[in-house]
Amino acid sequence: MTATTRKIAWEAMEEQVERPPLTPGQLAWRRFRRHKMAMVGVGLLVAIILYVTLGPLIYSEDYANRTDLSVRLAPPSAAHPFGTDGTGRDILARTIYGGQISVLIGVLAVGVALTVGTLVGALSGYYGGAIDAVLMRFTEAMLNIPRLFLLILLAKFLGGKIPTFKTLGRTFSGSVVVIIGVIGMTSWMYLARIVRANFLSIKEQEFVTAARAIGSRDRTIILEHILPNSIAPIVVAATLGVAGAIISEAYVSFLGMGVQPPTATWGNMLDQAYSHLSTEPWMWFFPGILIVLTVLAINFVGDGLRDALDPRALAQSE
């Protein structure tokens, strides 16, 4: 061992002695911070959240929904930076309010998927046997139906069954709830499989046996012992799921079965896109690019989270 390496080794030891050991959370945060793409993603995401939250200070929702036929299909200008749509509504203002709904749909749909997926996965992985067989066959069956088919069928099935309602000082079309449910119900399957796999391996560990030995109920073991230990892959899958849900909203809306106007979403701003493809490109370009940027940012963050929370996966992929 040369003098320099000895010195470096000594300094490393010194560092260890001086600082208290880092908690797993701190370690994960450190790995996450070093992940360049993840930091770019966080920056982009913050920018988009500011865009949809601070935007309303400049444009009111009434303005976003106001039609003015004298300026319909106007190209981008000083008065309307993103141009106007077929009924003269300002596209910039609509992307702000549409963004709120799109992001909301993304997050809540993942909430639905998380609830269903975790429940199915946990029951299946913990109890095994007949419950596992039935639930997993059902999960596989759902996975084998191309997702868009399910989205279209469910959207048509539930469409128009929930009336318009008011909350948080805004009026929401009932179709917002329908879309959240539809996307949630078609995206829980991967989560269920991940949770199940985690439960299968964790339930064999000693601390679970110990918990069972002191008489903990199944409910306690599932919720307080196993679930917190499998939270990392769930967080990663849920993050990436938000990106998927935002894209799904766009698909359903593009096919004309999404959120109904006047409530704007990035997706339903695109549903007239096809007929304005060549003559009014601003109508589909701006909502689309916002979807791409948001999804890109979330994917970056999700990637960073995976590397930060699961160092073993990182070691395998490098």
Add this chain to the structure above:
Amino acid sequence: MTRYVVRRLLQAIPQLFIISVVLFVLANTMGDPLASFGGRRRIRSEDRARLRRRLGLDKPVMVQYVIWLVGNDWMQVDVDGDGVADQRGTRRGVLRGDFGTSFMEGRPVLEIIRERLGNTLLLMLTAEAVILIFSLAIGMYSALRQYSVLDYVFTTFSFVGYSMPIFWLALLLMYLFAVNFKRWGLPHFPTVGMYDLAKGKTVGQVLWHMALPVATISIMSIANYSRFVRSQMLEVINQDYIRTAHAKGLPKRMVVLEHALKNASLPLVTLVGLDLPLLVSGAVVTESIFAWPGMGRLFWDAAKDTDVPVLMGILLIISTLVVIFQIITDVAYTYLDPRIRYD
């Protein structure tokens, strides 16, 4: 091996049963198939009742499912609505190859699907070939020239490509290569259909019309798979047997193509097999946008009209293909990688 295949095939039966029940219930309750009957004319309520009876829509969903599955030619059917069964049914059920008749067109579902199936397969198989060639080439290049400028370009491209809704990508491609190329006087791609009606259905015409739809379907998968190939390749080229191959003096080309690529591309087989449903979804959107006369577009039209027999026909055929394709994937994998054994 034979036992494994038989077991998988037997497992596929309950799976397809679950799929068909879920889809049938959804398809039959999602709307009123009679809503678009008769165009603008109002249908009298007794006609409506007669139509419902003739189409078998007056029965509970589960009874309809049984009839759809095994037919009704073994039982007496009430034709005139007086509550007395008076005649044998004519449907033979899906299990005996009768997919019913389209509500809208009045033709057998299988006949309608057969006309479209070829067009979809043409699109999908071409796309699959393009996907494999490009993702292998890009992934291999990125791995061998890790951290080079092009590697970064491909990485960026793959992240962006993966984040795009497929229909938006289609619009972008159309806008650039069809609309603007035309404006600039360059040779431009067509945006709709399979061939120019004036020029007829020639191989050249179909290929020319296929370019944009195939690109649309492929780009997202290429973005995804090329990353996968890259990481697999990086893992393989650092292994001992590759160093041995180099050490014994094999030309680099040989080492990469013969030794590394083979092992690195194996897991891709599973990925391609599992992603088939995703590709099908992409095809639905792409066919709708580019007016490609395939099954995806047929599905979309049938969904709008609530044409249940056609919907169920397409869904069942696609689901069966997906399930069978997965079994083939798993079996193919054991041939490609003898280390894997299913017992």
